[in-house]
Amino acid sequence: MTVHPGIFKSYDIRGVYGKEIFDETGVAVGKAFAKVLQPKTVIVGRDARISSPALHDALIQGLTSVGVNIIDVGMVSTDMYYFACATKKLPGIMITASHNPKEYNGFKMVRQIPYLLSGDEGIQDIKKLIEDDTFPPIAKTPGKVETWQVMPEFIQKMLSLVDTAKLKPMKILCDTANGMVGPTLTELLKHIPQIKMVPMYFDPDGTFPNHAGDPLMAENRKELQERVPKEHADLGFAFDPDGDRFFCIDKTGRFVSGDFMTALLAQYFLKKSPGSAIIYDIRSSHAVPDLIKKAGGKALYERVGHAYIKKRMKNENAIFGGEVTGHYYFADFFYCDSGVAPMLFLMDLLSGSTQTLDQMLDELEKTYFISGEINTKGVDAKAVFEQIEKIYAPQAKEIIRIDGITMKMGDWHFNVRASNTEPLVRLNVEATSAKLMEQKRDEVLAVIRKQ
The missing domain is CATH 3.40.120.10 (Alpha-D-Glucose-1,6-Bisphosphate, subunit A, domain 3)
Structure with a gap:
């Protein structure tokens, strides 16, 4: 079957629904997943995106057609899906595109918790099977589908992590970006009455009507940062739409890196x-x-x-x-x-x-001055790395090459790497003063953007 090659990423299968990913992609992913892992039963979950129900049905069709049984956990957060896979000791597929824009969707696949299928461990195998139409034979008896309302057990697991009776009273604004965490927090905080939660955008809505999903982007947390000090809250919490990341705002409205x-x-x-x-x-x-x-x-x-x-x-x-x-x-x-x-x-x-x-x-900000991650599009990563080596290697006290290039100069250091998920070169700089950090940030960025 012809399939868009760009959907096979480092950590998942993901693309624009209706242009790169289609319902038949879901059927094919289900069949190929069955061939690669040969499971008897698979956990299936989905997020709140508009295209998720159709992809969910297509995926289940593909899996059951080759005899795989399904435990359908329905609309869940990614961590709830991980919990389901771990509890049942089963592989799984979650239909989600995490914090990507609303037109995207995809498949996040668990081999065995905590390990997911990745580019070099399973995803390329699935790609080849789909391209070659090499699927398991259609089963005489299709797989069965059972449903599991996993939230109550997930809530109990979360409550077991800390002694909730010892938590101090706090007022917290929580922005869940119309993703999957809102319903979870509503249930969870019924068990922690001393926490006064002010909900922001708790209703799952795959159109993301209030703001885009990635809280790392300053514009997506602007309202939360303004409201926390204005409403005299102790903290603000932000979550991405699929609920596998956590972000915090202090009482002054400052973002915590x-x-x-x-x-x-x-x-x-x-x-x-x-x-x-x-x-x-x-x-x-x-x-x-x-x-x-x-x-x-x-x-x-x-x-x-x-x-x-x-x-x-x-x-x-x-x-x-x-x-x-x-x-x-x-x-x-x-x-x-x-x-x-x-x-x-x-x-x-x-x-x-x-x-x-x-x-x-x-206290931390008196000692550590960090740039945050700065992205550059449209540059040749290989040329960037060569130029960085040429300019900075002679003065570096330590060079680490496990993920791009990290160079330590004594009173400042930086990491330059190619993104695993997008066509970007990413830069992080830190120094012992704000002035030095800004100077070196701009200096290295100029080298990157000349390439």
């Missing part, structure tokens, strides 16, 4: 489990390894991407892992990422501290 959140949560976990390993991504601020080491932990960097972080966590028996993009991974949650779990852990951290979050951030 993923680096600093990783550093703070790492200290929290090391109090619970002294000496443990923590995995962080190569782009991270030095705040992350510094605070891990200060708390007596083992700080281990890894290349960007959930496949690498999860594998390293399991290999090192790490208790926690974090990425600057708001993905947080927990040994207590099957080494998977979740949006709801870090929310609970952060509330627990703050409930046990004499400091507020803004005070913690004030």
Whole structure:
């Protein structure tokens, strides 16, 4: 079958519905998944996108036609889907395009929790099977479909992560971007009455009528950042539409970077489990390894991407892992990422501290000056790396090449890498002063954008 080659990504299958992904793609993905994994039963879930019901039905048609049984968990968040796969010890397929614009959709495939199919481990196999029309034979008896309302069990799992009775009263604005987390928070917080939640855009709506889904984009969290101080809230929480990432605003309206959140949560976990390993991504601020080491932990960097972080966590028996993009991974949650779990852990951290979050951030921002991730489109990544090496390698004190290029110069450092998911070159810079960071950020960016 002819299929758009660009839909096969590093971590999922994803594209524009009606242009790159069609209902017949769903049928084919189901059949090919059955051939690659040869499962007896598969968990199937979907997000709230307009095209998700049609792709859901097509996927189930493909799977059942070759004899695979289905446990259909319906409309769920990605972390709820991971929970279902982990609980049943089954592979699964989630129909979602995460935080992509509304016209996109796709398939996120679990081999065995915590491992997903990725570009070099399963997705290319599925691509070849679809292109060659090499599917399992049609079964004499189609697979059966049963449904499972997984939310009550997921809520109990989340409530087991912290002692909710010890959480301090807080007023929190929560923006779920008309994605999948709103219904979960509504149910979860019935069990934590001392938390006053102010809901923003809790109704799942695949047209995303209020703002686009990615909270890393400043315009998508602007309203939350304005409302938190105006409404005298303690915190603001933002989630992406499929619910596998978590973002936080302090009471002043300041956005908490993923680096600093990783550093703070790492200290929290090391109090619970002294000496443990923590995995962080190569782009991270030095705040992350510094605070891990200060708390007596083992700080281990890894290349960007959930496949690498999860594998390293399991290999090192790490208790926690974090990425600057708001993905947080927990040994207590099957080494998977979740949006709801870090929310609970952060509330627990703050409930046990004499400091507020803004005070913690004030301390970090006196020492660590970070650029945040800056993207550049339309440049040749290979040419960028060659030029970066030529200019900066002679003065670098340390060079790390596990994910693009990381160069450490003493009082500043940077990482330049090609995106795994988009045609972009990404830059992160950190320095010991705001002035130096801005100077070096602009300098390296000029090199990148000349290519």
